[in-house]
Amino acid sequence: MRFYKVPTYQYECQNEACGNRFEQVTTIAARRDECRKACKKCRKRKIDLVPAAPSIGDPLKLGVTKLPNSWTDKLKEMKGKHKGSTIKTERTLSK
Ligand SMILES: [Zn+2]
Numbered sequence: 001m002r003f004y005k006v007p008t009y010q011y012e013c014q015n016e017a018c019g020n021r022f023e024q025v026t027t028i029a030a031r032r033d034e035c036r037k038a039c040k041k042c043r044k045r046k047i048d049l050v051p052a053a054p055s056i057g058d059p060l061k062l063g064v065t066k067l068p069n070s071w072t073d074k075l076k077e078m079k080g081k082h083k084g085s086t087i088k089t090e091r092t093l094s095k
Pocket residue numbers: 013014015018019020039040041042043044
């Protein structure tokens with residue numbers, strides 16, 4: 001059984017006034033490069049990698065036609081979690 005992982009990483013701007021979140025498809029080796037870049041929103045260099053599980057690619061699109069039920073269920077669960085930004089987006093307004 002194989003997992004088809006699309007190397008998508010999530011980043012978040014650590015500038016509290018900004019809080020920009022975005023995903024970037026990159027390689028494991030280059031995943032930290034994004035952190036050295038300036039935020040596209042606030043232009044500050046405060047991008048940090050969000051430690052989240054990488055998104056799972058759609059196995060059907062990748063040519064896999066049959067999957068064990070246990071795996072498709074797991075996949076649905078994971079996709080559900082990663083759809084949109086289900087990771088806490090609310091920000092506490094701390095002074
Ligand atoms: Zn920012």
